[in-house]
Amino acid sequence: MLAAIGAKTVDDLYGDVPKSALNAKIDLPAHKGELEVERMMGAMAAKNRAAGAGPFFVGCGAYKHHVPATVDHIIQRSEFLTSYTPYQPEIAQGTLQYLFEFQTQIAALTGMEVANASMYDGSTACAEAALMARRVTKRGRVVLSGALHPHYAATTRTNVELLGDKVVQLPIDTGATEDLAAAIDGETSCVIVQTPDVFGNVRDLSALAKECQAKGALLVAVVTEIMSLGAVKSPGEMGADIVVGEGQSIGNGLNFGGPYVGFFATREKLIRQTPGRYCGMTVDADGKRGFVLTLSTREQHIRRDKATSNICTNSGLCALAFTVHMTLLGEAGLRRVAMLNHEAACKTADALSSVKGVSVLTKSYFNEFTVRLPKNATGIVEKLAAEGVLAGVPGERLWPHDKDAHDLLIVAATECVTDADIEALRSNLERAL
Numbered sequence: 001m002l003a004a005i006g007a008k009t010v011d012d013l014y015g016d017v018p019k020s021a022l023n024a025k026i027d028l029p030a031h032k033g034e035l036e037v038e039r040m041m042g043a044m045a046a047k048n049r050a051a052g053a054g055p056f057f058v059g060c061g062a063y064k065h066h067v068p069a070t071v072d073h074i075i076q077r078s079e080f081l082t083s084y085t086p087y088q089p090e091i092a093q094g095t096l097q098y099l100f101e102f103q104t105q106i107a108a109l110t111g112m113e114v115a116n117a118s119m120y121d122g123s124t125a126c127a128e129a130a131l132m133a134r135r136v137t138k139r140g141r142v143v144l145s146g147a148l149h150p151h152y153a154a155t156t157r158t159n160v161e162l163l164g165d166k167v168v169q170l171p172i173d174t175g176a177t178e179d180l181a182a183a184i185d186g187e188t189s190c191v192i193v194q195t196p197d198v199f200g201n202v203r204d205l206s207a208l209a210k211e212c213q214a215k216g217a218l219l220v221a222v223v224t225e226i227m228s229l230g231a232v233k234s235p236g237e238m239g240a241d242i243v244v245g246e247g248q249s250i251g252n253g254l255n256f257g258g259p260y261v262g263f264f265a266t267r268e269k270l271i272r273q274t275p276g277r278y279c280g281m282t283v284d285a286d287g288k289r290g291f292v293l294t295l296s297t298r299e300q301h302i303r304r305d306k307a308t309s310n311i312c313t314n315s316g317l318c319a320l321a322f323t324v325h326m327t328l329l330g331e332a333g334l335r336r337v338a339m340l341n342h343e344a345a346c347k348t349a350d351a352l353s354s355v356k357g358v359s360v361l362t363k364s365y366f367n368e369f370t371v372r373l374p375k376n377a378t379g380i381v382e383k384l385a386a387e388g389v390l391a392g393v394p395g396e397r398l399w400p401h402d403k404d405a406h407d408l409l410i411v412a413a414t415e416c417v418t419d420a421d422i423e424a425l426r427s428n429l430e431r432a433l
Contacts, residue, residue, distance in 0.1 A: 055421035059412025060393040061224040096291035100279040110243040111236025112265035116276040118319040119262035122246030123155040133190035141187040146170035147197035176201035181211035194222040200368035209239025228366040230338030251325030261318035275309030340415040341367035348413040351426040368412040377409040383432040
């Protein structure tokens with residue numbers, strides 16, 4: 001293999017890695033006893049502040065929602081806990097059944113005809129959508145909204161630019177006023193837009209969907225807060241061709257950033273170009289219900305040159321947690337929780353707008369909105385954190401090189417937020433300013 005790629009030794013493969021990073025010394029003692037290690041690690045862990053330890057308003061793609069104890073109980077059952085990729089479908093009926101149900105729930109929530117059996121997370125699902133649009137349209141230009149989460153934009157850019165495609169990203173747009181339709185040309189494969197977007201704006205994609213269709217481009221809708229689909233019109237109803245995003249909000253805790261569960265839904269006519277797997281329901285020779293891998297277009301299952309994806313896991317346990325929680329909620333439950341989220345956000349926005357110098361920028365939101373502060377938001381967030389209040393995500397965290405974003409604070413309020421939490425945020429912000 002070294003000869004095939006023109007390298008003399010294995011060390012040559014690391015030629016671009018700085019020598020200082022290779023075999024670097026780690027600032028840890030050479031060895032310690034077990035009890036000493038436990039004490040040291042415990043002291044380090046105590047520096048963390050758990051999301052449930054106080055008022056928590058952090059969102060931006062990962063949200064603190066209540067997860068019923070039933071979810072954790074069910075996913076720890078032996079039938080599910082060891083479940084992984086169904087390489088032998090005939091003996092993985094339980095795994096295939098819950099993936100089939102996951103697909104059904106995602107399709108219903110997004111308003112799409114088909115959904116696959118889960119993906120790594122929302123950002124990689126977004127990148128896969130851009131790659132799929134390239135295959136469908138045979139074009140090489142991707143248009144990104146200026147209000148697409150920067151991590152999703154970066155992941156997509158990394159994937160498509162390596163194929164030689166061009167990525168056009170519009171400037172930061174806090175008010176959902178950008179003209180995405182004007183950015184579409186004859187080489188555009190897809191337009192990727194988020195709703196609610198990274199600033200919290202709930203968007204109507206209907207007009208944009210028609211423009212994309214007229215110009216031969218696909219509309220990719222990104223949903224990072226899937227709980228919003230219990231309250232707002234689904235992207236499928238608005239004409240989106242592909243809907244991708246993050247399902248963490250339902251059934252999955254914050255988990256220090258992962259693992260999460262991406263989702264991918266589309267029109268049935270495009271199913272052959274989608275990544276990942278599809279589980280189907282059928283009957284066996286005796287007429288009993290059974291589940292099968294209906295479509296699995298990935299490099300481990302068919303010829304590599306025909307594969308539409310190299311995804312090698314399906315976040316199965318996270319998908320199960322999603323499905324259990326969604327089943328417990330039902331439609332009525334989901335709508336009620338979604339309404340609680342919106343009410344909490346409205347109360348929070350009203351409270352913050354009463355603070356001198358603070359202006360709420362987002363006009364139409366679900367459970368997340370953006371405010372402009374009279375000072376650098378990062379410093380204010382750190383001051384509030386010292387008081388035990390996690391106030392949100394400062395714009396500088398997401399756009400470090402754009403000074404116009406450094407006074408922005410993105411605030412999320414879910415059903416877990418109480419009136420006392422909102423008052424703590426308001427009063428501490430007032431003092432900090």
